[in-house]
Amino acid sequence: MVNVLFVCLGNICRSPTAEGVFRALIEREGLAGKVGVDSAGTGAWHIGNPPDRRAQAAARGRGVDISAQRARQVELADFDAFDYVIAMDRSNHADLTSLAPPAARDRIHMFLAFAPETGLREVPDPYYGGAGGFDEVLDLVEAASRGLLDDIRNRHL
Numbered sequence: 001m002v003n004v005l006f007v008c009l010g011n012i013c014r015s016p017t018a019e020g021v022f023r024a025l026i027e028r029e030g031l032a033g034k035v036g037v038d039s040a041g042t043g044a045w046h047i048g049n050p051p052d053r054r055a056q057a058a059a060r061g062r063g064v065d066i067s068a069q070r071a072r073q074v075e076l077a078d079f080d081a082f083d084y085v086i087a088m089d090r091s092n093h094a095d096l097t098s099l100a101p102p103a104a105r106d107r108i109h110m111f112l113a114f115a116p117e118t119g120l121r122e123v124p125d126p127y128y129g130g131a132g133g134f135d136e137v138l139d140l141v142e143a144a145s146r147g148l149l150d151d152i153r154n155r156h157l
């Protein structure tokens with residue numbers, strides 16, 4: 001099993017979207033028994049909450065239901081359990097790097113490193129913006145999910 005954890009700040013917008021989109025891709029590719037998917041936040045504010053309604057609506061627009069997800073915070077054990085710990089932005093990456101045991105730091109990646117064609121390094125935080133920000137998140141997440149799956153196939157499957 002290859003396990004992937006998507007991480008953002010609140011675990012109610014970007015990382016639940018990534019979890020939902022990537023899981024749908026894994027299922028379409030018949031890899032559900034080989035690749036595990038989860039998400040978490042670096043912050044604690046939204047623990048136990050479902051994804052933001054705007055994130056749910058944007059995902060539903062792409063045929064992905066993320067309504068059953070509940071937010072949780074990243075914990076030390078995640079660096080054991082997950083082969084890929086994927087940050088949405090540089091701030092998430094820095095927080096994960098300071099939390100991780102040094103030997104596990106090479107498990108941390110920027111999500112958009114798997115989508116160089118986007119020309120972006122970070123998935124922008126859509127929380128304080130309009131609905132368009134959530135559609136941009138979906139576009140970036142769909143692109144990076146394909147690149148991440150290619151990397152998993154090349155390195156693990």
Ligand code: 4NP
Nearest residue numbers: 008009010011012013014127
């Ligand atoms: P996320 O978005 O990190 O993509 O889940 C945010 C959600 C909540 C907050 C910030 C970002 N917040 O400050 O509560």
